[in-house]
Amino acid sequence: MPLWRIFHPENSLTQEDREGIANAITESNHEFVHIPRFFVNVFFHEMPEGTMFVGGKVTTNFIRIVTDTIAVAMPTTEMRAAAMSGTEAFLAPFIKDKGYDWELHFDETPRDLWRVQGLIAPDQGTEAAELWYRENKPVPWYDVEPILAR
Amino acid sequence: MPLWRIFHPENSLTQEDREGIANAITESNHEFVHIPRFFVNVFFHEMPEGTMFVGGKVTTNFIRIVTDTIAVAMPTTEMRAAAMSGTEAFLAPFIKDKGYDWELHFDETPRDLWRVQGLIAPDQGTEAAELWYRENKPVPWYDVEPILAR
Amino acid sequence: MPLWRIFHPENSLTQEDREGIANAITESNHEFVHIPRFFVNVFFHEMPEGTMFVGGKVTTNFIRIVTDTIAVAMPTTEMRAAAMSGTEAFLAPFIKDKGYDWELHFDETPRDLWRVQGLIAPDQGTEAAELWYRENKPVPWYDVEPILAR
Numbered sequence: 001m002p003l004w005r006i007f008h009p010e011n012s013l014t015q016e017d018r019e020g021i022a023n024a025i026t027e028s029n030h031e032f033v034h035i036p037r038f039f040v041n042v043f044f045h046e047m048p049e050g051t052m053f054v055g056g057k058v059t060t061n062f063i064r065i066v067t068d069t070i071a072v073a074m075p076t077t078e079m080r081a082a083a084m085s086g087t088e089a090f091l092a093p094f095i096k097d098k099g100y101d102w103e104l105h106f107d108e109t110p111r112d113l114w115r116v117q118g119l120i121a122p123d124q125g126t127e128a129a130e131l132w133y134r135e136n137k138p139v140p141w142y143d144v145e146p147i148l149a150r
Numbered sequence: 151m152p153l154w155r156i157f158h159p160e161n162s163l164t165q166e167d168r169e170g171i172a173n174a175i176t177e178s179n180h181e182f183v184h185i186p187r188f189f190v191n192v193f194f195h196e197m198p199e200g201t202m203f204v205g206g207k208v209t210t211n212f213i214r215i216v217t218d219t220i221a222v223a224m225p226t227t228e229m230r231a232a233a234m235s236g237t238e239a240f241l242a243p244f245i246k247d248k249g250y251d252w253e254l255h256f257d258e259t260p261r262d263l264w265r266v267q268g269l270i271a272p273d274q275g276t277e278a279a280e281l282w283y284r285e286n287k288p289v290p291w292y293d294v295e296p297i298l299a300r
Numbered sequence: 301m302p303l304w305r306i307f308h309p310e311n312s313l314t315q316e317d318r319e320g321i322a323n324a325i326t327e328s329n330h331e332f333v334h335i336p337r338f339f340v341n342v343f344f345h346e347m348p349e350g351t352m353f354v355g356g357k358v359t360t361n362f363i364r365i366v367t368d369t370i371a372v373a374m375p376t377t378e379m380r381a382a383a384m385s386g387t388e389a390f391l392a393p394f395i396k397d398k399g400y401d402w403e404l405h406f407d408e409t410p411r412d413l414w415r416v417q418g419l420i421a422p423d424q425g426t427e428a429a430e431l432w433y434r435e436n437k438p439v440p441w442y443d444v445e446p447i448l449a450r
Contacts, residue, residue, distance in 0.1 A: 001253075003214070003216065003255070007343060015200050018200065018201070018203070019203075019208075022203035022206050022207075023206045025206075026203070026205060026206035027206065036205075037205035037206055038204055038205040039205075040203075040204070040205060040206070041202075041203070041204055041212075041214060041253065042202075042203040042206075043157060043197060043201060043202055043203070043214075044200075044201040045201070046198075046201070047343060048346075050315050050318065050344075051318070051343060051344040051345070051346070052341075052342075052343055053318070053319075053322035053326070053340075053341070053342040053343070054338055054340070054341055055326060055336075055337035055338040055339075055340060055436065056322050056323045056325075056326035056327065056337060056340070056342075057322075058319075062341075064303070064341060064343075066303065066368070068216070068255065068257065069413075070255050077412070080410075080412050080413060081412070081445065083413070084412075084413060084414075084415050084420075085445060087415075088415060088418050092418075096418065101417060102417060102418075103301075103341070103414075103415065103416050103417065104414070104415055105303070105368065105370050105409055105413055105414040105415075106409070106410070106413035106414075107257065107368070107407065107409040107410070107413075108409075108410060108413070109255055109256070109257040109258075110230075110256070110257070110258060112227070112230050112231070112234075113219075113230060113233070113234060113255055113256035113257075113258070114234075114253075114254070114255040114256075115234050115237075115238060115253065115254055115255075116253050117251060117252060117253065118238050118242075118246065118252075120234075136205065145231065145235060151403075153364070153366065153405070165350050168350065168351070168353070169353075169358075172353035172356050172357075173356045175356075176353070176355060176356035177356065186355075187355035187356060188354055188355040189355075190353075190354070190355060190356070191352075191353070191354055191362075191364060191403070192352075192353040192356075193307060193347060193351060193352055193353070193364075194350075194351040195351070196348075196351070218366070218405065218407065220405050257407065259405055259406070259407040259408075260380075260406070260407070260408060262377070262380050262381070262384075263369075263380060263383070263384060263405055263406035263407075263408070264384075264403075264404070264405040264406075265384050265387075265388060265403065265404055265405075266403050267401060267402060267403065268388050268392075268396065268402075270384075286355065295381065295385060
């Protein structure tokens with residue numbers, strides 16, 4: 001459900017780095033947003049030299065993170081600031097502490113235009129949502145397609 | 151106008167699959183949304199092994215579809231649910247029926263921040279829109295740049 | 301802050317073209333939007349033959365620009381139209397005048413879900429924003445993390 005895309009210069013992240021970043025994102029989202037692990041998609045895009053520009057100049061030291069959150073509820077200013085600070089904290093060992101420059105932003109996309117394995121995902125807090133969380137996979141939870149009244 | 155991006159593991163889709171998917175998307179959008187075929191952009195991103203993570207683990211069997219709809223009118227709950235179900239139906243032969251896991255979401259972006267071949271696209275239902283639909287190309291339809299009052 | 305992504309067929313843009321486009325975008329954004337140059341990210345995605353479809357057909361002559369503006373203020377219809385026309389004008393020498401087909405759209409993403417080098421960017425018009433503009437780098441401008449009241 002959140003889709004994380006990491007754009008990085010070629011040869012800048014090892015496979016071990018990728019695994020560490022994907023794990024940090026997944027566990028953090030799982031724990032703090034209370035979503036099933038399988039909701040979390042993390043894709044790495046290795047960018048060939050000469051294809052990333054910052055301020056009009058080629059960069060070889062910049063990692064850019066772009067996230068589609070697909071409208072998990074972040075209604076308050078405090079929650080939104082906490083989401084950003086939390087993200088910075090768990091990414092730091094892989095990016096900041098290794099001397100890279102970086103930038104990140106999230107987009108929020110409409111929840112009703114989202115399907116997982118063909119299914120509408122249950123609303124958070126419902127019994128079906130807890131089932132998906134526990135089973136860590138999309139389990140059919142309705143017989144006919146519900147009309148979403150939201 | 152809609153921009154469809156298909157992220158898939160390397161070696162998972164053949165060129166024939168790509169053509170089938172691009173055609174299914176284009177014809178469905180053309181027919182049900184009544185837009186010119188040339189509005190429909192479909193890009194395939196083949197992801198090297200070890201760059202796609204789901205739930206913190208590398209996946210080699212997952213296809214992820216991300217669509218920017220650029221605000222074609224989907225004002226009602228029913229239309230939005232139908233768009234998703236229709237998409238699932240026409241993609242199934244290429245993805246679900248072949249045993250892949252998959253997920254998709256749409257984003258809606260502002261229509262007034264969109265240009266095709268340098269032109270503002272005419273509103274749906276107008277004579278100019280029908281001209282674009284019939285000709286299947288962007289035809290100049292105004293002499294000076296209109297101020298968009300919406 | 302704006303993230304520009306340029307999708308282009310393989311062998312369609314030279315490194316000199318890339319530099320020209322990145323520079324045109326950066327200088328235009330810097331001058332007209334009054335943002336520091338380092339805010340401007342421009343990434344080029346060279347697409348292998350057979351991966352870009354327009355209207356259901358493979359294209360080898362199409363350049364697609366996708367921009368996340370991250371909510372710089374464009375409150376009026378006139379400003380939004382001017383942003384699009386300005387973009388068309390500065391890109392024309394690299395795309396239109398070379399005979400490519402093209403299309404572009406912008407998305408606007410939430411400003412409070414954005415961090416640069418771990419920092420909240422100062423609001424435009426503030427002293428801190430002018431400092432970032434002048435120094436062309438992210439300068440710490442607060443001691444403790446502010447709660448964003450917007």
